[in-house]
Amino acid sequence: MSELTYPTLRQRPLDPPDEAIRLREQAPMHRMTYADGHVGWLVTGYAAARAVLAHPDFSTRPELMHPPIPARRLVERDQFKVPPGFFLRMDAPEHTKYRKLLTGQFTVRRMKLLEPRIAEITEACLDEMAAAGGPVDLVQAFALPIPSLVICELLGVPYEDRAQFQEDSKLLVSLETKVEEAVAALGRVMAYLYGLIARKRAEPADDLLGGLIEGGELNDDELAGIAFLLLVAGHETTANMLGLGTYALLTNPAQLAAMRDDPAVVDNGVEELLRYLTIIHLGPFRTALTDVEIDGNLVKKGETVAIHLPTANRDPSRFAGGDELDLARPAGGHLTFGHGIHQCLGQQLARAEMRLAYPALLRRFPGLRLAVTPEEVPMRSDMTIYGVHRLPVTW
Amino acid sequence: MEIKADTTVCIGAGMCALTVPAVFDQSEEEGTVLLLQQVPPEDLEDAVRRAVTLCPSGAISIA
Numbered sequence: 001m002s003e004l005t006y007p008t009l010r011q012r013p014l015d016p017p018d019e020a021i022r023l024r025e026q027a028p029m030h031r032m033t034y035a036d037g038h039v040g041w042l043v044t045g046y047a048a049a050r051a052v053l054a055h056p057d058f059s060t061r062p063e064l065m066h067p068p069i070p071a072r073r074l075v076e077r078d079q080f081k082v083p084p085g086f087f088l089r090m091d092a093p094e095h096t097k098y099r100k101l102l103t104g105q106f107t108v109r110r111m112k113l114l115e116p117r118i119a120e121i122t123e124a125c126l127d128e129m130a131a132a133g134g135p136v137d138l139v140q141a142f143a144l145p146i147p148s149l150v151i152c153e154l155l156g157v158p159y160e161d162r163a164q165f166q167e168d169s170k171l172l173v174s175l176e177t178k179v180e181e182a183v184a185a186l187g188r189v190m191a192y193l194y195g196l197i198a199r200k201r202a203e204p205a206d207d208l209l210g211g212l213i214e215g216g217e218l219n220d221d222e223l224a225g226i227a228f229l230l231l232v233a234g235h236e237t238t239a240n241m242l243g244l245g246t247y248a249l250l251t252n253p254a255q256l257a258a259m260r261d262d263p264a265v266v267d268n269g270v271e272e273l274l275r276y277l278t279i280i281h282l283g284p285f286r287t288a289l290t291d292v293e294i295d296g297n298l299v300k301k302g303e304t305v306a307i308h309l310p311t312a313n314r315d316p317s318r319f320a321g322g323d324e325l326d327l328a329r330p331a332g333g334h335l336t337f338g339h340g341i342h343q344c345l346g347q348q349l350a351r352a353e354m355r356l357a358y359p360a361l362l363r364r365f366p367g368l369r370l371a372v373t374p375e376e377v378p379m380r381s382d383m384t385i386y387g388v389h390r391l392p393v394t395w
Numbered sequence: 396m397e398i399k400a401d402t403t404v405c406i407g408a409g410m411c412a413l414t415v416p417a418v419f420d421q422s423e424e425e426g427t428v429l430l431l432q433q434v435p436p437e438d439l440e441d442a443v444r445r446a447v448t449l450c451p452s453g454a455i456s457i458a
Contacts, residue, residue: 100425106407108412333448351413
């Protein structure tokens, strides 16, 4: 029998890999061989995934983690050091210090106040699409610019500068980027952010970065690390949810009609799209700091655990009939934003963007349809964040 | 039902405020949980239970 490695090959564009589903049907946890020969774990069950993510004895630090796939071998462990301020890969209490400086900026209430501006940005994208006429690539016309503009305005990053960091951000989440390329891309983004921080120190600005500078608790290295994290996270996540979500709706016409015509469906419908699509294509990963028992299995100190989120979010013991997209199902409790202390900081922003953008798109273009066959849409199987590379649509 | 909230554990994800805005809010400064009502009305008890399950950091509990 061959050794188990992390399953990334999908047989159908909207479903997790068959291999991962088969594994979940056998057991919620399996031994898995990592790219450096380490024998750790793969979690495919919902309850076990949630237990690992909530457990304080699992670390997120990259230097403890064994590489799950060959391309990540050096990137994760040696050359790709965690920048200061990159709190996603820190444990408590270091993590807590940074997160607490930011949570006030991403509360439900703050995001509510942003809604008119998000709606304005969305309408401007739709106006441009209407003026250009179909077919257009919905990723470039809609899915990417909305979250990109919003996160740039929130952070205080000039939107005119986006071309380079969008390109570098893409390189950093690709599974195929070579170590040297990733290091170079990271270097370019960081150099840009250091320059931006210097300009903001000279000319105080009323935005998130300006506020953090004024707070005086962070040095430039920490500020650049935080800005990097928020910028990449703000680009690669909602953009892919908007692109892949629209593809999912276009290929499920009854669900599309519900999202378009019934305002009462929208909030839960967004949760269901988050659950059903689970765009996290690789990971998350944790390493045990002590021996920990999860679901009757002993995870020994130093062992790395890979969580297969798309499969866990389809676990029939938590979401009955979970392989169907059903915008009316109670979809709360999905793990797409993670669980535990690292649960997505920007999740309320992402929700606000999606709740406005999907219905606005579908109402503006009631005849929206794919301009190619569903099979011709290029999927992001080669990225850590799943989605569509391009989505040609017309109306 | 009585709700307890621990702001030292809270990470400000906002799931409680999203789920039951009549009972939970978030502080302006740190975004951590604020209890608007310690004893929720009966018709909100189910929603409060749901918020407790959704909380990623275990910051809210009920007694």
